Amino acid sequence: xxxxxxxxxxxxxxxxxxxxxxxxxxxxxxxxxxxxxxxxxxxxxxxxxxxxxxxxxxxxxxxxxxxxxxxxxxxxxxxxxxxxxxxxxxxxxxxxxxxxxxxxxxxxxxxxxxxxxxxxxxxxxxxxxxxxxxxxxxxxxxxxxxxxxxxxxxxxxxxxxxxxxxxxxxxxxxxxxxxxxxxxxxxxxxxxxxxxxxxxxxxxxxxxxxxxxxxxxxxxxxxxxxxxxxxxxxxxxxxxxxxxxxxxxxxxxxxxxxxxxxxxxxxxxxxxxxxxxxxxxxxxxxxxxxxxxxxxxxxxxxxxxxxxxxxxxxxxxxxxxxxxxxxxxxxxxxxxxxxxxxxxxxxxxxxxxxxxxxxxxxxxxxxxxxxxxxxxxxxxxxxxxx
Numbered sequence: 001x002x003x004x005x006x007x008x009x010x011x012x013x014x015x016x017x018x019x020x021x022x023x024x025x026x027x028x029x030x031x032x033x034x035x036x037x038x039x040x041x042x043x044x045x046x047x048x049x050x051x052x053x054x055x056x057x058x059x060x061x062x063x064x065x066x067x068x069x070x071x072x073x074x075x076x077x078x079x080x081x082x083x084x085x086x087x088x089x090x091x092x093x094x095x096x097x098x099x100x101x102x103x104x105x106x107x108x109x110x111x112x113x114x115x116x117x118x119x120x121x122x123x124x125x126x127x128x129x130x131x132x133x134x135x136x137x138x139x140x141x142x143x144x145x146x147x148x149x150x151x152x153x154x155x156x157x158x159x160x161x162x163x164x165x166x167x168x169x170x171x172x173x174x175x176x177x178x179x180x181x182x183x184x185x186x187x188x189x190x191x192x193x194x195x196x197x198x199x200x201x202x203x204x205x206x207x208x209x210x211x212x213x214x215x216x217x218x219x220x221x222x223x224x225x226x227x228x229x230x231x232x233x234x235x236x237x238x239x240x241x242x243x244x245x246x247x248x249x250x251x252x253x254x255x256x257x258x259x260x261x262x263x264x265x266x267x268x269x270x271x272x273x274x275x276x277x278x279x280x281x282x283x284x285x286x287x288x289x290x291x292x293x294x295x296x297x298x299x300x301x302x303x304x305x306x307x308x309x310x311x312x313x314x315x316x317x318x319x320x321x322x323x324x325x326x327x328x329x330x331x332x333x334x335x336x337x338x339x340x341x342x343x344x345x346x347x348x349x350x351x352x353x354x355x356x357x358x359x360x361x362x363x364x365x366x367x368x369x370x371x372x373x374x375x376x377x378x379x380x381x382x383x384x385x386x
Contacts, residue, residue, distance in 0.1 A: 006138025080358030187238035
């Protein structure tokens with residue numbers, strides 16, 4: 001994607017510099033924003049498809065669960081085939097493509113990588129900042145790279161970064177304080193945009209989370225931890241790493257676009273495709289069951305803590321007969337909780353096993369049917385030939 005992205009950036013620069021008549025430095029600064037707007041605008045339809053597909057699959061969950069519940073105690077070939085047919089029909093009737101949410105995400109990545117590569121290679125050329133000529137970057141020639149390196153924004157050169165050596169700072173005609181005072185508000189704003197974006201994503205996930213899926217709950221918890229760490233990246237790398245001013249400006253504009261895009265698309269999705277009543281009812285039931293399990297786990301923890309304190313009190317007052325009773329109670333509480341947890345886990349395993357067995361039986365039946373049809377055709381052709 002290096003060539004398409006570099007062509008877009010050069011096109012914007014030619015427009016601002018040669019057509020509009022802006023100064024070359026201002027033209028390059030606006031070209032960065034133009035590049036972001038163009039690339040992200042191309043990707044917006046893919047993001048819309050991804051959000052729409054995700055909402056369609058969420059609203060389809062109650063229907064799929066009802067189908068699964070109907071066949072969860074059967075593992076014969078007929079049940080496996082009927083389950084697959086009904087699930088396929090449900091996807092078709094609701095016009096849901098289960099792969100539509102994956103494709104846009106895969107397509108977007110090369111655009112993001114290409115956009116970042118163009119900017120990082122222009123701000124940090126391989127042949128050095130003081131070279132007379134520079135290697136072309138896609139459609140950007142040596143003169144384009146040179147004029148980009150000479151571009152200043154609020155007096156700060158595009159390739160300058162906070163931890164640059166004093167000699168390089170002097171060569172670029174700037175100082176650490178000037179670069180720091182430009183970079184600091186940019187990385188703070190980028191971190192704020194990232195935080196808002198991730199917090200909003202977490203809120204959206206709570207609305208559609210599958211509380212019956214341990215893996216789904218685990219991924220959500222990981223996302224919570226990630227939301228605390230991710231905003232630190234632009235701050236740390238922007239102030240302590242080799243992050244040129246051009247990249248910092250890109251972070252600022254790109255993170256703002258991402259935040260605004262997510263808010264607008266989510267609002268549009270909620271208006272056009274609200275969560276179905278069936279899904280909301282299923283989610284609230286699963287959420288209530290999840291909270292009940294959490295309360296049971298907390299009850300076990302607090303019971304053990306109280307009993308441990310009571311054991312210390314019994315030992316201090318020489319009531320040794322109470323120590324055995326409290327330990328026995330602790331063990332009983334833990335065993336009951338573990339037994340209930342194991343039963344739920346075993347039930348999920350057995351249901352998954354039955355579904356796999358039914359699907360395998362259905363596939364085997366299809367294979368045998370095809371073989372029989374093939375054998376019948378061969379016998380017919382032999383008879384006709386004879």
